[in-house]
Amino acid sequence: MAAAFEHLGLDPRLLRAVSELGWAAPTAIQAQAIPAALEGRDLLARARTGSGKTAAYGLPLLQRLLRAAPGAAAQAVRALVLVPSKELGQQVVLSLRQLAAFCAREVRVADICAHTDLAAQKPVLMERPEVVVGTPGRVLAHLEARSLVLRHSLELLVLDEADLLSGGLGCSGGVLW
Numbered sequence: 001m002a003a004a005f006e007h008l009g010l011d012p013r014l015l016r017a018v019s020e021l022g023w024a025a026p027t028a029i030q031a032q033a034i035p036a037a038l039e040g041r042d043l044l045a046r047a048r049t050g051s052g053k054t055a056a057y058g059l060p061l062l063q064r065l066l067r068a069a070p071g072a073a074a075q076a077v078r079a080l081v082l083v084p085s086k087e088l089g090q091q092v093v094l095s096l097r098q099l100a101a102f103c104a105r106e107v108r109v110a111d112i113c114a115h116t117d118l119a120a121q122k123p124v125l126m127e128r129p130e131v132v133v134g135t136p137g138r139v140l141a142h143l144e145a146r147s148l149v150l151r152h153s154l155e156l157l158v159l160d161e162a163d164l165l166s167g168g169l170g171c172s173g174g175v176l177w
């Protein structure tokens, strides 16, 4: 039987969010992935659709950002989640915000997936959110415009639905989901 969420070493604020969502126990992918990710290991995970992969990376990602939260003066983008479509991105943002509901001040999640004017998204990034969720095209455009700077602050990279992303990125490493 899978371990209870309480036995995974998660921050009480994350446990409270999980409880509010009514989740009784981790799914199989969550029970396997969360302890390994909390140890800081790079992961490549695959599970069927609807198996709870978003929280499998989302919970350890949030935990890591909470565990070593720098002071407000050092605010910067620390985690990047790349998604293949804006629709998936919106789902991921919603899930991460639900999981971060009780630490929303410490960990802010920005959505730059929408295909709106770049200038309209810049204020979101100027807030220096800890987590950015975006499609490769949008992220690249913001990097080129220097409205997104990752070089000195990025700690965590997630490639969600990496099989759909990899053609566009030509990637062969990182944290793949």
Ligand SMILES: Nc1ncnc2c1ncn2[C@@H]1O[C@H](COP(=O)(O)OP(=O)(O)OP(=O)(O)O)[C@@H](O)[C@H]1O
Pocket (backbone or CB within 6 Å): 022, 023, 024, 025, 026, 027, 030, 047, 048, 049, 050, 051, 052, 053, 054, 055
């Ligand atoms: N431990 C859990 N207990 C109950 N429900 C859960 C649990 N973890 C996730 N869920 C719910 O299961 C649903 C599917 O989760 P999620 O979207 O993360 O799956 P997924 O594996 O990423 O799916 P997809 O491959 O379609 O993106 C969501 O509604 C989520 O809230």
